[in-house]
Amino acid sequence: MRLRFLIFLIVSTAFAFLLAKHDVTHAGNETSRYSVVESVLERGTFVIDDSIFETPDKGERNGHFYGDKPPLLTFGAIAWGRVLKCFGVRYLDGGYFRAVYLTNVLVFVLSCLTGWFFYVGLRRRPRMPEPYRIAMSALSVVSTLVLSYSVTLNNHTLCAAAMMGLVLLLERCEEDGLTRLRAFLAGVMTGLLLNLEFVTGGVMGLAVFVFVLTAISPHRIENVLMYAAGAGLLILCEAGMNLISYGSPLPLYLSTHKPAFTEKNYLAYAFNILFGYEGFFLYMPALLFAGCACASPRMRRDRVFVYMTASTAAAIFLFAVGTSDFGGWCYGYRFLIPFAPVLLYYAAVYFGRSRPRLKRWNLFRLALVWGVVFSVVGVTDPWNASYEGSLTPKNALPEHFKNSFLANAFVFCWRTSPHSALTQFFMDSVYGREYALMYLMMELNNRNDYAGLRRLGEELREMEKAAAEDGQE
DSSP, rough: HHHHHHHHHHHHHHHHHHHSSOOSSSSSHHHHHHHHHHHHHHHOOOOTTSSSSSSOOOOEETEEEOOOSOOOHHHHHHHHHHHHHTTOOOOSSHHHHHHHHHHHHHHHHHTTHHHHHHHHHHHTTTSSOOOHHHHHHHHHHSSHHHHHHTTTSSSSSHHHHHHHHHHHHHHHHHHHOOOOOOOOOOHHHHHHHHHHOHHHHHHHHHHHHHHHSSSSHHHHHHHHHHHHHHHHHHHHHHHHHHHHSSOOOOOOOOHHOOOOOSSOHHHHHHHHHTTHHHHOOHGGGGGEEEEEHTTTTHHHHHHHHHHHHHHHHHHHHHHHHHHSSSSSSSOOGGGGGGGGHHHHHHHHHHHSSOOOOOHHHHHHHHHHHHHHHHHHHHOOOOOOOOOGGSSOOOOGGGGOOOOOHHHHHHHHHHOOTTSSHHHHHHIIIOOHHHHHOOOHHHHHHHHHHHHHHHHHHHHHHHHHHHHHHHOOO
């Protein structure tokens, strides 16, 4: 296993250096964290008033602005930034791109732990071919939006890795018994999830609490107390980081982001975050085959499987009811990314141990390929300008770009071959030339692609000149 882990680190690090982003988009999920990191490292303050990163995701306290994201990932990026600073890499004095790039490299490698935990889980399953284990473990990253987002500083892919780690821990509890130490570690893991994503951590915290409470053990009360101690420790850590950041133990996120229960069609919204233009299952259809596992009596006897799938269903319901912005400017419905490897894991277990019908197996493989295509397109920009639901003003340009896969594919085609038939098809038949050109300007600005903006400006001047000549004739 040590040799396999070493190979995993080498491969994931190589892809990290190849794919990690060198720059930051204008989306708040990135800029909010980087603004705090840069302010602390360069000015010694959590106040982001003078940061080089402009962000929409911030909160005001005592006349100053602070980043409003959960603090754990930000503190981790600050610690990594101090390491980089020791080697002369700073956000100022010409080191901006290297600092961002090396931070994203680290995030990519940590996100790839999703695939390692996936592999360790499959290794525990008997009668499963080793090539199948390796392939499915790689696809847990490459065929899901974990790949798309891992190239940037984000909490979703790290949360996905933590979720797979939690699955392994709970399976160990079922196989070898729930001890007080394992109960404590389970509490730490759910506390870690809460530090990364509030809704995901809350759902999993409650589910694992019930899991520990109902486990057959002579030390049930002690296990519950140890679980509460582990979770409470991480909650106290978050409160402490909030206190250090802006003087209050309460998350600033609670005052800047409110649940959205009105101004939306619940059925239409739920459809579009699951199967529609930002659909979780549209972008990763292989996850639907976890339903085959749900139909299996053998799988339903697995307590960990039952709790994880029930928690996934609960999280889907909460996000469908409590959000209305499709995740903002982003690629696909990002809030459910932590659950993607879990669903694929149980689909992989189902197809790896049973003898499924050939038609069902072929559909599963096709769905995995589909996921690879969608995930790779997402790598080009996981924080693209797109429709934000209730946050998008009427008749605003992003409303015409509701499907972020098509938007990313269009920008990619234009940047690589602006006069190709496929690019012209996007411009004339999918969006309309006027809207397409306006979106290109918005998205190139979002990516800080100044060379692309100059090229677009030249193209617009040529079009204007041609139109003027036609008018004279």
